[in-house]
Amino acid sequence: MKISYSWLKNYIKTDIKPEEVAQLLTDTGLEVEGFEKIQTVKGGLEGLVIGEVLTKTKHPDADRLNVTTVNVGGQDPLQIVCGAANVAVGQKVVVATVGTILYNGEESFQIKKSKIRGEVSEGMICAEDEIGLGNSHDGIMVLNADAKIGSLAKEYFKIEDDFVFEIGLTPNRTDATSHIGVARDLAAALNLKNPTTIVRQSVDAFKVDNTNLTIAVDVLDAERCPRYTGITLSGIEVKDSPDWLKNKLLAIGLKPINNIVDVTNFVLHETGQPLHAFDADKIAGKKVIVKTVADQTVFTTLDDKERKLSANDLMICNNNEPMCIAGVFGGAKSGVNNSTKNIFLESAYFNPVSVRKTAKFHGLNTDASFRYERGADPNITVYALKRAILLMQEVAGGKVSSEIIDVYPKPIQDFNVELAYSTCDKLIGEKLDRAIIKKILLSLEIKIVNETAEGLMLQIPPFKADVQRDVDVVEEVLRVFGYNNIKLPDLMSSALVYRPSVDKDKIINTLSDLLVSQGFNEILSNSLTKSSYYQEKDSLVKLLNPLSSELDVMRQTLLFNGLETIVYNQNRKSPNIKFFEIGKTYTKQSDKFVENSFVGIFISGNYAQENWNVNKAATNFFHLKGYVQTILEKFGLAEANFLFNQESDSLFNYALNYQLNDKELVKLGKVSTKIQKQFDITNEVFYAQINLDNFIKLASKTKIQYKEISKYPSVRRDLALLIDKQINYHQLEQLAYKQEKRLLKQVNLFDVYEGKNLEEGKKSYAVSFVFQDDEKTLTDVQIDKTMERLIQVFNTELGAKLR
Missing domain, CATH: 3.50.40.10 (Phenylalanyl-trna Synthetase, Chain B, domain 3)
Known part of the structure; x- marks a missing residue:
């Protein structure tokens, strides 16, 4: 919002400088984002004078031009060639003398002595659009007969330089959307040192002349x-x-x-x-x-x-x-x-x-x-x-x-607010003089209807729509008194804050730090999005008064906001993406609304930058799975079971679901090709969403225990197993840990084979098993017995056979 310094001074009598006004307004909560000296008319009418047309004759070589002589207050009249049809002897006119610079928008030109069709012209008689005083170009400006010859045009038109403040008005300051509103705040601040009031223009001269045209x-x-x-x-x-x-x-x-x-x-x-x-x-x-x-x-x-x-x-x-x-x-x-x-x-x-x-x-x-x-x-x-x-x-x-x-059938009355001085002291942190508090309130046109030793009963005018509670009144007092004028105490007091057993913030911060350490950047996007992203409309939480059709519903997933960010970066030549977002999603279920928290993780583009010793490689599903497993292991949730779904759904071409204690933890996969085309994303995008509510509940129950590293050597044994294609490695891994809980330390799949020399519907897994005892050195007999039990359970539960 623009506020004129000269206009402001019509309502408040002060000689305070523009720089001081800017600082005072900012201190009172009206942030002045900048102010500049301006010319109300570009060029300030410099070089323009008032003249009188003395003579007018037709140009000898041009039918539409006239040769005039104009008295501009000098020793000799100026000869000026003029093309305006309305020029006449005796007129008072505006003359641009030789050397004057005139402006046409951002362009400018200088008046020079010249010959026009052979006749000397020593200036220009101006139309209003040529000097920035209007839009008409029908003819030259004709001034009042009492205009003084030779006087400056800027004095005749009362052109003054001004200062304009650009105020960043916050939504709660509806009372300051005018020059009088801003003057009210300025007067309140100045009134603390010198008596200052607002001068409003009187309307006492208003009267009804007749009632001949009543609407x-x-x-x-x-x-x-x-x-x-x-x-x-x-x-x-x-x-x-x-x-x-x-x-x-x-x-x-x-x-x-x-x-x-x-x-x-x-x-x-x-x-x-x-x-x-x-x-x-x-x-x-x-x-x-x-x-x-x-x-x-x-x-x-x-x-x-x-x-x-x-x-x-x-x-x-x-x-x-x-x-x-x-x-x-x-x-x-x-x-x-x-x-x-x-x-x-x-x-x-x-x-x-x-x-x-x-x-x-x-x-x-x-x-x-x-x-x-x-x-x-x-x-x-x-x-x-x-x-x-x-x-x-x-x-x-x-x-x-x-x-x-x-x-005005139901007049809007002032509303009453009771202000206790103790509340004011507590919130401000300093005991202000009661007289200062009352002076500030009265300067802001807040009425004091009753006063006791404990506080004030106030009437708040409707134009201060945001001041409806005692804390709002305290804010009004404090901003006018000046935040900078509140002294900081020598000793700071603090209170111990009880934290519940589940420290959500700690878990979220640890998770964020972990992802950042893995090279991810955090993004923050709008919870409002467009309904066209979603196929199922009935479960959408729709806005009654959307800002636009692009922001008409609450998001059901973090995916689409992330894809918008990927497109933004892709279009700016930054296709290699690793970022995450922590946010809420919103769903309508029958007659209620459900709000859930999620962590969205996105990767796209190249996994590693091309280097002399590193080959360029595109990100894939297993890169994302590795990040997810790192998170689960960090929070002691590595034993989560997963279910791999190769069939595409509305969001993924294929996906993997991690669950623990029948609670969904993570879903990750390759983003649907159809959705990628909708966003015009060229590189494959892999996305994981962590159910943060379930994650926090499970992670908070995990207890980290420390123990000594075993002094005894580990032993590795390998198996080549022939299994059905529909069985995945995770099933085999979980079965192995379930069968041997004490000695089995690590299971690793190091080769997968599908092809010739295998039965139809079969595949071969080469798996290593690492055993270690924390109390003694293992013998071959113990390891052989353990391997026999594993082979037997693989056969019984999974139908696996040795190759």
Whole structure:
């Protein structure tokens, strides 16, 4: 949000420098992200002077050119060749003298003494678009007759340099969406040292001239429109705004349109109250009706775009048709133009939720919707209306031709908050002087209705919609007093925090550290995603008011967010991926919602970078399986059973499931080719998802025990086994450990053979077994007996035979 320094000083009398203002505002919670010195008109009208046309003759060699002499206050008049049809003797005009630099957007050019078709020209008589004071190029600017010859144009047009602050406004600071709102905070901070108050422009001069043009108002939806205020102004002249008004708007980056629209924008940025002006002669039936309309109604907005309305859109209508999307955007038919003579001016308070839904639905973000959807001040509508009417009469003339119509069936009252001084002291960490607390609250327009030795009873105005609890009041006091002014104690106190037996944070941090040590990077993605990713729609958790169609549901898996990140990196020439994410997923089950925590692990691209002694190799399923096994072993869960599924499902071409005590721990596999094509990912992607809830429960029960390394030698024996193809190595491994728990230390598959010389449906495993006793040296007799038992159980349970 842009705030003008010179504009700000209209409401607060101070000579404080812009740099100090920026620092004070930041200290009070209005972060000034930057400020710059600006010229309201580019070039500042330097080199431009006021002149009087003395003579005008036709150019001897050009029908459309005139040769003029212009008095600019020098010893001799200047001869200037001019092509404007409206130039005439006796006019007061703006002259760019030789050496003046004029701007056309980002381009510039210098006025030079030259010959035009043989006639000397010593300057240029300017049109308004040539010097940045308007858009018209119909002819030269003709000034008032009392303009002083030879005076500087920047003095005539009151052009001043300004400073503009760019404020990063947080959503809770709806009270500071205007110059008066910012001035209120600044005055509160300055008031701590020197008496400082806000000066608001008086509207006492407002009066009703007649009631010849009364527009009735009928609010049919008071929930969406709690307050609607309006009035008519007749006999106006729509034209360009005066320079002071244009300069105010230009300073904050707004483009002047006409005097009526410019006043509504001025009052909006002055008070924070949006206004809208309708051409009163286009209000059919002389009645304004505030209501919703039928779904899919076509409505043309001010930007000449046709929009299909929702049944939830609140509209400002006349007897025949909609005229404006309430609080968001005006309509093309009822807008003010140069032929408008009578207007109906609206100043309303619309329900923030309703405006937010409508603005998001139509993809519109206007100055009005920005303020309404955050909560405007419902009790400023009449003041803003009077302020605007007085300004319009100043710049456009006209008579007030109706009483103020104010439909406000349920006035929004101030809300009461009780503040205990002890709460203030505890939260701030320092006992502030009670007089300072009261001074700050009164400066912020918070009323003190009762005071005791223990605290204050306060009335909070509705424009401070975010201040509703005592802690919110303390925050208001602290930010104005200044966080930097709170002294740090010499001694810091702390409290012992009880941790439950299951330390979830410790497990998660250990897991994260382990993955990072393996070369992974952590990512953090949005829990909102798009429904088009999912085939099964019934179980999706849908948002009632999505930000966009791209973010309309809560995610059911971390996979799709990760794939988006892979695409992002792939498109930026970073195809080798190793990252993980810890996050939640959301599912709808019948009449309830289920929230689960997962760890998603992704690998793609090359496993190792190409090097002189390392061959480039693509990542594969077994690389990911190795990372998963490392995690399970780290947390004492290596005995988890797994089930390999070669059939593809909605996410995987093939997958492996690890389970322990009938709880699913990990699912990993190759991401479905169909999904990869959907995301346009070229390299294969392998993904593992760890059920974090189950993982923490099981890992927390694991007890790490330390024991001495055996002093006795180990013995290795190998077997070549012929088994059925459907049997996997994990079954054989688990059976071996189950049969020999004490001596068997390691089982390793070092060769697999399928092919010639084997029976149909068979494969050969070459497996090594390592035995070791912690108390003595093993004998051949013990090892032979153990191997015989293993061979027998392999045969009985798995049908395995020795080759």
